[in-house]
Amino acid sequence: MEKQFRELLAKMNAYSSAIKLMAWDLRTGAPKKGVPARAQALGMLSTEVFLLSTSDLMETCLCDLEKMDKHESLDEIMKASVKECRRNIDRVRRIPKELYREFATLTAEAESVWEEAKNRNDFAMFRPWLEKIVGMTKQMIGHLGYEKHPYDALLEDFEPGMTVEKLDPLFAEMRARLVPLLARIKSSPQPSTIDLETRCFDPEKQKAFSLKVLERMGYDFQAGRLDASEHPFTIGITSGDVRITTHYDPHDVKSALFGSIHEGGHGLYEQNIDPILLDTPLHTGSSMGVHESQSRFWENMVGHSQSFWISMYGELCSYFPEQLNDVSSEDFYRTINQVSPSLIRVEADELTYNLHIMIRYEIEKALLTDQIGVSDLPRVWNEKMQEYLGLTPPDDKSGVLQDVHWAGGGFGYFPSYALGNLYSAQILQAMKKDIPDFEDRLRRGELLEIKDWLVEKIHRFGKLKSPGELLRDITGREMDSRCLLDYLENKYAAIYPVKESCK
Numbered sequence: 108m109e110k111q112f113r114e115l116l117a118k119m120n121a122y123s124s125a126i127k128l129m130a131w132d133l134r135t136g137a138p139k140k141g142v143p144a145r146a147q148a149l150g151m152l153s154t155e156v157f158l159l160s161t162s163d164l165m166e167t168c169l170c171d172l173e174k175m176d177k178h179e180s181l182d183e184i185m186k187a188s189v190k191e192c193r194r195n196i197d198r199v200r201r202i203p204k205e206l207y208r209e210f211a212t213l214t215a216e217a218e219s220v221w222e223e224a225k226n227r228n229d230f231a232m233f234r235p236w237l238e239k240i241v242g243m244t245k246q247m248i249g250h251l252g253y254e255k256h257p258y259d260a261l262l263e264d265f266e267p268g269m270t271v272e273k274l275d276p277l278f279a280e281m282r283a284r285l286v287p288l289l290a291r292i293k294s295s296p297q298p299s300t301i302d303l304e305t306r307c308f309d310p311e312k313q314k315a316f317s318l319k320v321l322e323r324m325g326y327d328f329q330a331g332r333l334d335a336s337e338h339p340f341t342i343g344i345t346s347g348d349v350r351i352t353t354h355y356d357p358h359d360v361k362s363a364l365f366g367s368i369h370e371g372g373h374g375l376y377e378q379n380i381d382p383i384l385l386d387t388p389l390h391t392g393s394s395m396g397v398h399e400s401q402s403r404f405w406e407n408m409v410g411h412s413q414s415f416w417i418s419m420y421g422e423l424c425s426y427f428p429e430q431l432n433d434v435s436s437e438d439f440y441r442t443i444n445q446v447s448p449s450l451i452r453v454e455a456d457e458l459t460y461n462l463h464i465m466i467r468y469e470i471e472k473a474l475l476t477d478q479i480g481v482s483d484l485p486r487v488w489n490e491k492m493q494e495y496l497g498l499t500p501p502d503d504k505s506g507v508l509q510d511v512h513w514a515g516g517g518f519g520y521f522p523s524y525a526l527g528n529l530y531s532a533q534i535l536q537a538m539k540k541d542i543p544d545f546e547d548r549l550r551r552g553e554l555l556e557i558k559d560w561l562v563e564k565i566h567r568f569g570k571l572k573s574p575g576e577l578l579r580d581i582t583g584r585e586m587d588s589r590c591l592l593d594y595l596e597n598k599y600a601a602i603y604p605v606k607e608s609c610k
């Protein structure tokens with residue numbers, strides 16, 4: 108039975124690799140006329156993998172391998188694989204097939220309705236669709252079950268072990284310190300920054316510099332590549348083929364650069380999962396939040412640090428001598444770290460990004476527990492934006508309609524972004540204990556030891572360890588918000604003359 112189980116996993120993995128390669132191609136320049144047929148083929152192959160993962164054969168294999176004597180003879184990886192497949196099949200089988208199918212069709216169609224509604228700035232157009240999606244999500248929660256809070260049933264999909272009971276206090280602490288910190292920054296004298304958007308940066312040179320940075324980070328170009336796409340993404344086709352993309356804009360040098368570093372962080376994770384986990388459900392990140400912690404760590408803790416630019420700024424100037432001839436590395440550092448509340452989440456800075464997530468988390472919880480209805484969304488959204496960020500969106504396009512997640516039925520996903528930030532700060536603190544000359548290394552542009560530390564402590568385990576286990580093994584503690592808040596307060600106190608520390 109173990110042999111059959113392994114063969115089944117290998118088959119699912121082969122399909123998944125094909126799906127990922129086709130999806131990568133679709134998003135990086137497949138000919139337009141080939142798109143409908145490709146989308147159809149992708150749908151059919153994805154259904155095939157889904158059917159295999161919930162098949163009678165899978166159930167038979169699992170039942171057999173769960174028998175006491177058989178189970179004892181399995182190695183640790185097989186034991187964990189059986190557990191993961193069981194978790195998945197039980198979850199999926201709890202939802203009636205009809206509801207599953209209806210939800211998949213509804214959300215696929217809703218995404219295009221959302222896109223049009225957003226372009227037309229017409230929430231009323233999207234409203235009935237969202238009402239159906241919320242209704243079905245509630246039905247699913249009913250089938251999935253939960254112990255304390257309905258939202259927990261959704262969190263389990265993205266961040267196993269995370270609950271509202273754990274998240275609420277974390278977010279409350281963040282709110283209690285970030286909102287006043289933002290107010291202080293807004294009222295303090297603004298440091299001098301550079302208007303980079305008025306300058307033109309050749310995309311070819313941007314790419315060359317991105318490649319340079321990725322090479323320094325230890326991204327393996329024998330096992331990956333960097334391409335261009337509208338929205339940056341990472342896709343791990345196999346362990347020897349992990350591709351990343353970025354988006355080039357001649358008037359926004361930050362976008363491609365930090366897009367590359369962010370995706371490079373995701374890519375390093377996927378490239379360095381122990382090959383022993385290949386063809387098992389464990390050859391992936393521990394959770395969405397942990398994956399995001401790796402991209403945020405490189406993008407923010409490394410890429411937005413002053414030490415990093417002490418080593419890299421000269422190099423950047425060598426690519427863009429005319430564009431940057433009047434800009435010092437300090438000016439550049441302050442410019443890329445400017446805090447400015449914005450209406451759009453994906454454009455937010457390192458500090459306010461977390462507030463955008465908290466708004467969505469609160470709204471999702473309220474929607475799914477009937478404290479608000481879909482028709483209340485535009486009003487509630489705008490009120491929370493004012494409360495957290497001091498801004499009121501002028502229209503729904505730049506407000507409640509901005510994210511695709513709800514149209515795709517992705518309730519429960521948003522917290523992963525903030526969790527990534529929280530993890531990354533705790534990881535940084537632990538790393539600095541092991542690498543006391545961390546800042547000196549950054550200043551010298553030596554990033555490989557940082558990468559090796561992440562591989563050793565996080566990457567190689569794939570999904571063999573849960574997010575909680577990883578964090579406890581690395582830091583000896585549970586998740587907390589203090590590390591991130593201290594980090595942000597210290598960082599911005601140096602950039603913005605904040606008079607007192609805001610504890």
Ligand code: ZN
Nearest residue numbers: 369373399402
């Ligand atoms: Zn990411």
